[in-house]
Amino acid sequence: MNMRIMGNIKVLCIGDVHLGRPSSRMVLEAAQTDSDFPSPRDTLTQTTIRAQRLAVDVVVFSGDVVDQSNAHFEAFGALSNVVKMLAQAGIKVYAVAGNHDYEVLEKLAATIPEFRLLGADGSWEEEVLTLRESKLRIQGKSFTKRHSPDDPVADYTPPQDTIPTLALLHCDLGGDSNYAPVSLSQLESKAPSAWVLGHIHKPVLLKDDPLIFYPGTLHPLDSTETGPHGPWLLEIDPSGKASAKMIALAPLRYEYLRISLDGCDSVAEARTRITKDLSSWREEHLAELEDVQTISLRLSLTGHTAIFSELPLLCQELEENSEELMPGLQIEKIMQNCRPQVPLQTLAAGQDPAGLIARKLLILEQRLPQHDYTELLAAGRRHILAALQQADLPHEFNSNLEDPEVASVLDQAAASLLNLLLSQKEQSA
Known part of the structure; x- marks a missing residue:
């Protein structure tokens, strides 16, 4: 008919x-x-x-x-x-x-x-x-x-x-x-x-x-x-x-997902939370995924966690096993925006290197004062682009460096350095 x-x-x-x-x-x-x-x-x-x-x-x-x-x-x-x-x-x-x-x-x-x-x-x-x-x-x-x-x-x-x-x-x-x-x-x-x-x-x-x-x-x-x-x-x-x-026919879907690891005390607990949040997202959008073959995910990990120093290995594990987490999942990028489980406000009052880094982290977190935040991003962008050019990466990898990406790189670098300083301080105590 x-x-x-x-x-x-x-x-x-x-x-x-x-x-x-x-x-x-x-x-x-x-x-x-x-x-x-x-x-x-x-x-x-x-x-x-x-x-x-x-x-x-x-x-x-x-x-x-x-x-x-x-x-x-x-x-x-x-x-x-x-x-x-x-x-x-x-x-x-x-x-x-x-x-x-x-x-x-x-x-x-x-x-x-x-x-x-x-x-x-x-x-x-x-x-x-x-x-x-x-x-x-x-x-x-x-x-x-x-x-x-x-x-x-x-x-x-x-x-x-x-x-x-x-x-x-x-x-x-x-x-x-x-x-x-x-x-x-x-x-x-x-x-x-x-x-x-x-x-x-x-x-x-x-x-x-x-x-x-x-x-x-x-x-x-x-x-x-x-x-x-x-x-x-x-x-x-x-x-x-x-x-x-x-009609959601496109076989490719890009997504950005934020998962909080706040309060996670072990890598096992972090794995469970990530798996649970990804499963919840998939269930929520299941009706739209019928024709999707590839989900390209940008994942942001946030929160204060005691396993901060172990996150690089966890991120590598996620990237290598993305298909096990969700059919068709490809993790394009993981933005590690977690913080060590330390009181930044208290550390920021100090005049030592840890205090200086804590103050920079607070500026990134609060985006205030506005002038300091803008200057911090500008300086960070210059250093990141210089490093990319020195690495002789293709133009595709050097362009479109947006403020959130710059802030994420600075945040990760500062938080990692702060965690290292605090670990050294604990070992010498």
């Missing part, structure tokens, strides 16, 4: 894909060891298969399908195969161009007949489709250059009839931006049945009524893009009401 005979209009919405984007650090490491690692192209293929299984009427892309114009050939192969599969299933494909693919997407659309690019000249364009006994209007406006500080909805006219209307737009939300800035109030005041937006990589449902959402990246591109990713299924019922929900 053809699932499209009756029922809701179904549209599978795909956000930023960035076909051809250079690999993140973890993907590079996987390539060097000849291990498989899920890619945006893999997720796009799985999304196509799911679109066929769901018997959707239309698939739409909200921009940045391709990362840059130099990814033309890679994108052509992936996109043409996907569009061909969808066309064979009777599924139409529409898209708008974003700030990354404004040049290449128009060229690709010219060579893939079933791929319909809307608003390629920078103006609003629409098509009305007849789907069974219903109609659906799809509107879109594309980027025509890398930067566009102009309001993209200033010249948008909302539909004046009762035909369900889906508007595609690649835009930034609010503020001063070079990437087609819009405000939520603007989108609400000129509302079609649904706004499907691109550019922001975090999936977010902004409004239920009118329906306004960013599908986010189809496949997470780096460790900052945590949580589930995938296409969104948008449905319009016979009354014209639109709703949407994510």
Whole structure:
């Protein structure tokens, strides 16, 4: 039976894909060891298969399908195969161009007949489709250059009839931006049945009524893009009401998890707590993990513990046995932010080396005074970058050193040194 005979209009919405984007650090490491690692192209293929299984009427892309114009050939192969599969299933494909693919997407659309690019000249364009006994209007406006500080909805006219209307737009939300800035109030005041937006990589449902959402990246591109990713299924019922929900199809998931070892008196107790917290996280998110093959985890260990000096070996043990802790788990990084089980405030009152280090740790912990905290991070960043450059590591390992990472390195180094000083003091007593 053809699932499209009756029922809701179904549209599978795909956000930023960035076909051809250079690999993140973890993907590079996987390539060097000849291990498989899920890619945006893999997720796009799985999304196509799911679109066929769901018997959707239309698939739409909200921009940045391709990362840059130099990814033309890679994108052509992936996109043409996907569009061909969808066309064979009777599924139409529409898209708008974003700030990354404004040049290449128009060229690709010219060579893939079933791929319909809307608003390629920078103006609003629409098509009305007849789907069974219903109609659906799809509107879109594309980027025509890398930067566009102009309001993209200033010249948008909302539909004046009762035909369900889906508007595609690649835009930034609010503020001063070079990437087609819009405000939520603007989108609400000129509302079609649904706004499907691109550019922001975090999936977010902004409004239920009118329906306004960013599908986010189809496949997470780096460790900052945590949580589930995938296409969104948008449905319009016979009354014209639109709703949407994510289908967590991406086989890769990045996560950041903080586990407190506060009060742990033995390595065995710490192991038990880590195992318990990881199991609890997995149970909480089990429904989102059905299609996930790899969970790339950044783990932060916190708290005051008596086993501080034994933590490096525990961290090594965790990294070597991550698959035993959770299926598909790969620990990308462990940030050891624990502290020795000593009263920092008391130590900080001293004028000895331990007191100096304790005062620095308090600045890192409280981020106060602000001036001292900023200076501490700046000095730490200079020393860390110098050490990385001296080690002659690839550029990938030297870039994007953010404040939390600098603070974590300083915290670990200072806490380790403090623990060593206190241990030496105990031994000499």
